[in-house]
Amino acid sequence: MLKRSIPILGGMLTIGTLLPLAGNGAPQTSATSENGVVQVGSAYPMAETLDRLQKDIAAKGIKLFSVVDQSGLAAEAGIALRPSTLLVFGNPALGAQFMTSNPVAGLDWPVRLLVFQDEKGGVWAAYTDFRYIAQRHGIRDRDAAFAKASEVIASITSSVAKR
Template identity: 80%
Template sequence: MLKRSILALAVLLAPGTLPLAGIGAPQGVGGEPSAASENGIVKVRSAYAMAETLDRLQKDIAGKGIKLFSVIDQARLAEEAGIKLRPSTLLVFGNPALGSQFMTSNPVAGLDWPVRLLVHQDESGGVWAAYTDFRTIAQRHGIRDRDAAFAKASEVIASITSSVAKH
C-alpha cells in the first residue's frame, strides 16, 4: 500500500502531468459521457443497487490505496431523527499527500477536502454517485497553482466512479 501511495505521488509530481484545463467530463464507452455535470456537481448513474454500488466504490477506493475516512449513512441518521429519507450515504476519503496540496494554496480549501462522494437513490429507484467537480473547487478557492494536482484528483475520482457507471 505504501508503494502505491509513493507511486501515486511520484506520478502526480512528474513533469508532463495533464493540466487542469485538459480534464473533461468522465468518459464512458465510445467516448460518450458517463456522467452529467450541473452547477459544479458531477453525477454518475450507477448500474447497480445501492448496497452493491457502495461495496464496489469502497473496494475501488481501497484497491487504489486511498484512505477511507468515513462512511455516513444519512438515511439512518435521518430515521433516528424521525425523518424519512431515501437511501443516502456519504463516503469521505482521500490521499493526504494529494489533498493537503490544495490547502497549502488556500487553507480554506480544507472545507472541500477530503473528497466527499454522495451515493443516493432517486425517487424512481436509480442510484447515483455525486461529487463536486474539482475545477469548481479550484475556482471557489482561487487556487491557480495546483493544476497538476487537480487534474490527478479529477482522474482518480472519474476512475472510482467508473467502477459503478451505467454505460
C-alpha cells in the first residue's frame, strides 16, 4: 500500500493511500508505513539524477563517503540488475548524535540514498524515513536532530524530484 508523504516542518507527514500525483507541482513521493522507505520519483535519467544528487550533497558541505554501483557489481557476478547505485553520505556532527543515544543506530548512519531504475524505466531515489529510524532505535532525545536530517534529505531529493 502506497501512502503519500509530504515534507512538513523538516519532517514527513504520511497521509492516506494515494498514487503519485502528476502535473500538480508537488514532488512525486511515496512512503510505505510498514518499512519506513520514502521514494522520490526523479525527473531525470539515471546518470543525471546521480550527478545532480552528488552535486547537491557537495554544495551542502556534506561528506560523500561512498558511491556503490550495485548494478555494476551484479554484472561482475553474472547477474543482470537494472541500474542501481547507493550513495552513502552524511555529516558526522549530526549523525554521531543519534549514536550517542543508541550505538546500534550506527546501522542506519551514515545516510544511504538508493537511486534505481524501475521496470518501466522510471528513476527513483529512496531512503529510510528518519522518524522510522528514531522509532526503530528507540531514540527519543534527538527530535531537533532528526528534524534537521529530515529537512536535509528532503532538500537533497527535491533537486531531482518530479513536479
